[in-house]
């Protein structure tokens with residue numbers, strides 16, 4: 001059977017998680033809890049081979065992510081290689097380690113787009129969340145430098161119960177920095193965010209009030225002719241139906257980890273599935289033939305209530321990783337769905353958010369020490 005006959009479309013978007021190394025320690029990082037266990041990183045040549053194979057399959061967009069991709073000394077070389085292959089390239093960074101000189105080098109290499117993340121709209125909270133006193137100033141400087149360079153710039157703020165009430169100041173900061181797009185993305189609960197969920201999940205009231213502020217700003221900015229796009233992403237913990245995670249399993253997205261595992265999403269490493277490595281298989285084989293990528297494709301794998309649900313082609317039964325984290329079985333419907341017999345777990349999380357008193361200083365930060373403690377305790 002040829003690939004086109006198989007009915008599986010090529011992955012449009014490749015995310016290259018170049019490294020798990022990162023100078024910051026955000027307590028909502030989506031990297032695996034035991035990231036410190038993974039010391040190996042693909043070489044420049046190995047990454048370029050991955051990019052070439054992805055492009056040959058028809059991938060068009062390549063994100064450089066991490067950890068912090070700037071810690072890779074070969075980043076400019078990787079960008080240039082990807083660009084020469086014809087990818088639209090996107091750097092997803094904290095801005096720590098970025099310099100004006102690097103921006104020049106990346107521009108020469110052909111980088112198309114930069115997303116820079118902030119933890120808060122003020123220095124104190126930003127420092128408490130990122131674990132760095134200098135981070136806020138550096139991010140401000142680099143956001144200005146990115147704009148001065150003429151890059152399209154996305155500013156990304158991960159929102160949670162400790163910063164969502166400053167959303168008006170966050171938006172003001174984005175306007176001041178002349179962001180082209182603003183992602184106000186409420187924490188999704190994977191990796192370290194899941195570990196800290198009780199201390200991060202906003203209350204329903206916080207979400208509603210943030211939503212009203214965003215709406216007000218959209219109207220105000222539109223009236224003033226400001227074209228900045230404000231994207232506000234609410235947490236699915238307050239929904240009654242799950243998200244169609246990744247646009248469907250193995251449908252459009254492929255993630256490659258620093259050590260070369262190919263995953264259908266950034267979080268699948270935790271699932272009890274053996275995912276293939278790009279060191280042992282071609283990307284083409286992985287995407288079309290591997291067990292891991294075919295495991296949740298289509299609808300035949302679905303048990304009830306998803307199997308007979310008339311919304312299954314919209315949400316694909318929700319998120320497999322969330323189903324696994326909350327129910328212990330990735331085959332189950334995502335408990336976000338009110339039809340799931342495990343939906344009570346979501347209701348319980350909402351109740352915990354209502355009475356949580358966990359302070360920022362009490363969150364478990366994503367760093368080598370904590371990761372090692374976690375994987376030692378996992379055995």
Ligand code: FES
Nearest residue numbers: 245265319320321
């Ligand atoms: Fe893995 Fe949703 S994050 S399927």
